[in-house]
Amino acid sequence: MTDLVQSENRRRHFLRLGVSVASGMVLPVGFNACSREEDDKITNKSLQTFVQPTMLEAKNGLLDVTLTASYLDTKLSGASPNQQFPVSLRAYGYDNQTPSYSGPTLVVRGGDQLRIKLVNNLPVNPPFVAFRDPTNYMKPNTMNLHTHGLHVFPGIYADKKDAKYGDYVVDPNYGGVIPQGDKRQYVYHLPKNHSAGPFYYHPQYHGSSAIQVASLMAGAILVRGAIDELPEMAQATELVFLFQAPYFANSKVPNNYGVKDGLLEKFAQIANHPTGHGLSHSNGYINAQPVLINGVRQPTIVMQSGEVQRWRFINTQVFNYLNLNLDDHVFHQYTTDGWGSSAYQEFPDTRQKDGRGVLLAAGNRSSVIVKAGRPGTYLLRSLPVKITQGNNPIILPGDVLATVIVVDAKKAGALTTAAPTATTIPAAPLPMTDYLKPITDEEFANAGGKKRSIIFNMISNEIKQNADSSFSAWNKAFTGLTEISSDTLESFKKNTAKVKDDLSKLIGMPIAGSVYIAPNPVPKYEYELQASNTIIQNIILGDVEEWTIFNCNNLSHVFHIHVNPMFITRINGTSIKPYWCDTVALPAGGTALEPKSITFRMRFDDFTGPYVMHCQMLQHSDLGMIQRVTVVPS
Known part of the structure; x- marks a missing residue:
C-alpha cells in the first residue's frame, strides 16, 4: 500500500452507529460484505465499512474550495471485494489533500456562493498525429467542471478583471483547463429558492467527459433547505452514496487496446464495451461493471432496529442503470434528482413483485428515508434492469451493493454512549421551494405556447452505406435483428x-x-467526434416552452439538460402525474418511423448564456449526441 493511500485512509473516519467499531485501520478496499441473508450474531466488534466522503460546508454564505485533478495510485476491488487490482486513475483532491476515491461533498444552501478553483495537474495529452489512433482521444486530460443539476449561471462573468466562470462547459476544441497546472475559477451563485437535494459535479469537456468520469472524477453537492431543518431530518444520520463503476485495464478484460493494467487511457476501453466487465453475463444478462460505493465494494452499514436514516443516492456511472432495493425494507423517496416533492413515493421490497425499485439512470439521484426493521442482515441490491427492447433485449444483471446489519436497539444502547438515534419518519406534506410550482396550461399558453421536438438517434457516418460497418453492428444490436x-x-x-x-x-x-x-450486443464505434455546438436551440429569457424528446433507438438513452429542471408531463404521448427532474431515461424500443418519447415543460428563468443538453450515457455525448442551448435576453 502506498504512502498516499495510507495518508488518505488516516483522514477518513467511520460512523459509529449503535455499536462500537473494532479498533485499527480499515481500508476502503478488499472488505467482504456479508452475503448471507440469515440473521448474524452481532457483537461489539461489528464493523461498519461504509466510508462517508469528506463533507465541506459553507460558512456565512460562502464555500471556497480548490479541486486538483491528478492520478490516484491505489487498489480497487473487482466483482469480488477480495479481488483487488492496482490502478492509476484520474481523481480529485481538495485544498492541500491528496486525491481520493471521490471528491469531497460540498454542502451549501440557497442563497450561498460556491467557489471552486479547478487545477489540472494531469500529464500532457498524447501528441496529435495526422493518422491518430482511432481508439483514443486527442485530449483525454483536458477538462472543465459541470455542477450536475444546479440552477446556476452557465456563462463567463464578463465584468471581472480575472476571468471567472459559471457552469460553463461549451469550451471550444482549443479551450478547457489544460494539463500540467492550468487553473480556472468557477463561481456559482445559488438562488435563494433553489431546491434542496443531492446534486453532483464532474468533468464535461466534450470528447473526454466519459473517460474522466469513468475514472474517479465525481463528487456530491448537497443543497440544504427547509426540509433539512425538520427536527426528524436533522436528527437522522445522513449517508451519501456515490455509486461508481471505474473502468481500467486488467487481465480479466478481453481487450485492453494496448493499455497497461490499472489504467484507463483509451476511449475504446469504455465505448466498445460500454456496460463493462466483471459481473455475470449468464442467463441472458450482459456483462457489467461492478459498482463501488465511495470507493468501497459492498460495504457494511450498521443500524439499530427502529432507527431512521436518510440516504442520498447518486449514480455517477457513465452508462449503466441502477435498480435499488433493500431486502424487507421500504424506501420513502422524497427527492427525484435534486428536486423535492411534498409527498413520499414508497418503494417496498420488490423482489417477489414487479422487480421495480428506485430506478436511477446514469446521472440520476434520489433521497430516501429508511427505517430499520428487525435485527438481522439485509442486502442493498441493484435488481436486473432491461435497457433495450426487441427480440434480444439487453439486461443488466443484478448486483449486491452493500450489506445492512440491523442490531437490537436495547443491546446496542448498552454497548455505546453515542447520541440517541432518530426513530421517526418526518410527516408529509414536506416543505418545498416555490421554484417548483407546477407549469399549468394557462402559464404555458400565456408564455406563447412554443413547442420543440428533439430527436435522439444513433446515426451512421460516412461509411454508413456498408453493411459491415461498425455502426451496422450497433444498429443490429439495438433493433432486435438476429445476428x-x-x-x-x-x-x-x-x-x-x-x-x-x-x-x-x-x-x-x-x-x-x-x-x-464480431457478433456482439454492444456497440463498436467509428471515433469521429461531433462538435458540441453543431445545433443550437435559441431561447428568450423568461420563456416557458414544451419540448418532446424522441428516442429512435431500442436502447433507453438518458436525457440531461443543464441549468433548468424539467417538469415531465407525458410519456409516449400519454399524460402522467407530473414531476420535476433534470435527468430522465427515455423509453426504449423506438424506431425512426415509430419513436418513443418524453414530453416536459420548462421555465427558462434567471440566467442567460450557453449550455448543453445531451445523452448522459457519456460515451454517446462525447460521440455527438449533444446540442447547445443558448438563452438570450428578452
Whole structure:
C-alpha cells in the first residue's frame, strides 16, 4: 500500500452507529460484505465499512474550495471485494489533500456562493498525429467542471478583471483547463429558492467527459433547505452514496487496446464495451461493471432496529442503470434528482413483485428515508434492469451493493454512549421551494405556447452505406435483428476486413468495411467526434416552452439538460402525474418511423448564456449526441 493511500485512509473516519467499531485501520478496499441473508450474531466488534466522503460546508454564505485533478495510485476491488487490482486513475483532491476515491461533498444552501478553483495537474495529452489512433482521444486530460443539476449561471462573468466562470462547459476544441497546472475559477451563485437535494459535479469537456468520469472524477453537492431543518431530518444520520463503476485495464478484460493494467487511457476501453466487465453475463444478462460505493465494494452499514436514516443516492456511472432495493425494507423517496416533492413515493421490497425499485439512470439521484426493521442482515441490491427492447433485449444483471446489519436497539444502547438515534419518519406534506410550482396550461399558453421536438438517434457516418460497418453492428444490436453467427460467414467477413485494412494502410485512406466486428450486443464505434455546438436551440429569457424528446433507438438513452429542471408531463404521448427532474431515461424500443418519447415543460428563468443538453450515457455525448442551448435576453 502506498504512502498516499495510507495518508488518505488516516483522514477518513467511520460512523459509529449503535455499536462500537473494532479498533485499527480499515481500508476502503478488499472488505467482504456479508452475503448471507440469515440473521448474524452481532457483537461489539461489528464493523461498519461504509466510508462517508469528506463533507465541506459553507460558512456565512460562502464555500471556497480548490479541486486538483491528478492520478490516484491505489487498489480497487473487482466483482469480488477480495479481488483487488492496482490502478492509476484520474481523481480529485481538495485544498492541500491528496486525491481520493471521490471528491469531497460540498454542502451549501440557497442563497450561498460556491467557489471552486479547478487545477489540472494531469500529464500532457498524447501528441496529435495526422493518422491518430482511432481508439483514443486527442485530449483525454483536458477538462472543465459541470455542477450536475444546479440552477446556476452557465456563462463567463464578463465584468471581472480575472476571468471567472459559471457552469460553463461549451469550451471550444482549443479551450478547457489544460494539463500540467492550468487553473480556472468557477463561481456559482445559488438562488435563494433553489431546491434542496443531492446534486453532483464532474468533468464535461466534450470528447473526454466519459473517460474522466469513468475514472474517479465525481463528487456530491448537497443543497440544504427547509426540509433539512425538520427536527426528524436533522436528527437522522445522513449517508451519501456515490455509486461508481471505474473502468481500467486488467487481465480479466478481453481487450485492453494496448493499455497497461490499472489504467484507463483509451476511449475504446469504455465505448466498445460500454456496460463493462466483471459481473455475470449468464442467463441472458450482459456483462457489467461492478459498482463501488465511495470507493468501497459492498460495504457494511450498521443500524439499530427502529432507527431512521436518510440516504442520498447518486449514480455517477457513465452508462449503466441502477435498480435499488433493500431486502424487507421500504424506501420513502422524497427527492427525484435534486428536486423535492411534498409527498413520499414508497418503494417496498420488490423482489417477489414487479422487480421495480428506485430506478436511477446514469446521472440520476434520489433521497430516501429508511427505517430499520428487525435485527438481522439485509442486502442493498441493484435488481436486473432491461435497457433495450426487441427480440434480444439487453439486461443488466443484478448486483449486491452493500450489506445492512440491523442490531437490537436495547443491546446496542448498552454497548455505546453515542447520541440517541432518530426513530421517526418526518410527516408529509414536506416543505418545498416555490421554484417548483407546477407549469399549468394557462402559464404555458400565456408564455406563447412554443413547442420543440428533439430527436435522439444513433446515426451512421460516412461509411454508413456498408453493411459491415461498425455502426451496422450497433444498429443490429439495438433493433432486435438476429445476428448472423455462422462460423463460415464470420471467417469470410474477418478475412475480407483484413484485406481491406491492409489496402487502406497502403493507400493512406480509409476503406469501408476494413474493421471486422464480431457478433456482439454492444456497440463498436467509428471515433469521429461531433462538435458540441453543431445545433443550437435559441431561447428568450423568461420563456416557458414544451419540448418532446424522441428516442429512435431500442436502447433507453438518458436525457440531461443543464441549468433548468424539467417538469415531465407525458410519456409516449400519454399524460402522467407530473414531476420535476433534470435527468430522465427515455423509453426504449423506438424506431425512426415509430419513436418513443418524453414530453416536459420548462421555465427558462434567471440566467442567460450557453449550455448543453445531451445523452448522459457519456460515451454517446462525447460521440455527438449533444446540442447547445443558448438563452438570450428578452
